[in-house]
Amino acid sequence: MAIPSRPLSALRIAAGAVALLFAFSLVAVDYAEARKRGGGGGGGGGRSAQRYSGGGGGSGARTANRSAPRAPSASRNRGGDFGGGIGTKQRQPQQGDRAAGRQQQAGERQASRADASAGRQENRTQRTDDRSQNRGDRQGERTERTESRQENRTERSDTRQQERTERTESRQETRQQIADDIADGDYWDNHYDYHDDDFWDDDDAAWAFFGGLALGAFIVSLPPRYETVVVQGTPYYYADGTYYVQSGSQYVVTAPPVGATVEHAPTQVTNVYVDGEEYGYSNGAYYDVKPPADENSDPTFEVVAPPKGASVPRLPEGAEKKQVGDVDFYKVGDTWYQPFYSGSSVVYVVVDEPKA
């Protein structure tokens, strides 16, 4: 692993070391008091973690800061260090002193002018010499910087070219890759999951994008790119994971029809595995990817019945909560889901219809 360079200045280290000395003498427990020595906080402005809670769920959502609001006090440490009016005290000399002082200063100024003039001449010469030298140095630096920039540019250009080539090659591989992925049961996966230390944020970041229309919503005209699919004699119109049926002169958003096969996968899909089979779950539909018929065609995507045991991060739209015995379920059409906590995230598992 590459270790970053360490541009530490002696001054910074010295400052850090001095600060360490203070840190080691710690006794105080009252952090607010300790911080106040650096300046005031003040003000209200309680914040809430739940301002992010956004849409839906929990009718009982409440603000996090139930205790008295505390000040954000971003600059609390600065007031004490730099406040206190350094300038004001110096601006109040005594009147009498000032008049006498003026007279004396006039004489001194006269005498010092001659010295200053000679000194200035000397300084000028010195500065001119310095400037010449500086110019030379700067010219040298510029040349070095220019050369270095030129080198960097060439390197970047080479890198970009290489990346482009790699990307092009990678695109060419895509078709083969798709076939391999389908065979490997690894077709759906639209974001890398990384293991945040606290596992607290949801594992379904892909859903953040989904802003689809609600079931039953009417639209006047179909999206520009749609497919027409016929299922059991009924024509459906499909665009990016959403299905519509015609209703008079308008179109109404409907549940994904099992049996529909579409040519374009929804943009946002969560991969779901059941008994080694891979499905793409999007907007309430489970898609089974069908390999391309031949090397010149693309895969297609069939909406299948929710497979028992599938575990998904979001319920399909229109789910209704049902309690059977002491257990809570959700029902969507004929499909039953049971909520579970998987780690600290909620998942919904497709289950058999519960018996009362």
Add this chain to the structure above:
Amino acid sequence: MAFAALRRAIISSALVAGLPSVALAADPETLTVDVLMRRMAETLVGLQAFSVHVEKTFDDVLVTGPRLQYSGAMDIELRRPDRFNVSYGDDLSAKEVWYDGERLVVVDLRAGVYGELPAEPTIDATIDAVAEKYDVRLPLGELFSSDLYSTFSEGVDDRMYVGLHDVNGVAAHHVWFDTATTQYQFWIDSGEVPLPLKVVITYVDEPGEPQTTYVFSDWDLKADLPDDLFEPEIPGGAARASFLPRSGD
């Protein structure tokens, strides 16, 4: 090299003056970071009750290339040995968790789903137990457990004292260290109470090297935290869910 020698001399002399018990055989850079982390850990572990606000950002790297950043925040109230409450919300989720010495309750406020687990009698034991049995990781749980120091000192490959840097107007010791998979940066208050003010975690072995950043503010070490703060408030109509056992068990 004279510069490096000066640097070492300054750090070493500061350490000798400030903490004579520390063995000076180690590399000064290691020593500095280690001492700072230890002091921070001791401070956190020694807090009997506190509340703090944390702003969080975290990345999500799509396979297609985009590296997206989301934001969130949480409020933590903790009273040793057996109470805590965390209220958490981000762009993707909103949750709250309570622990009252007998049970741990988690509510997903967006989903309207809650779950309850029997808990151990202490915060430490509960954090360990729910992670072990159910893979439930509590937000910033590592920072508030008693073995904080060992959590962040074991497996460290390299360390660096970066400098005294500002976090929301407070001068902080900025340190960096890494393990085989992760790089950590801590900003530790350089004042009298060495609390963490900011943490950046970089997952260097993940595609796109996603980062998570926590910025701490409003530390209140004299927080009045009565028992009722730790009593779960389950939203009306929320569904009850069981916890799945940790996979592989």
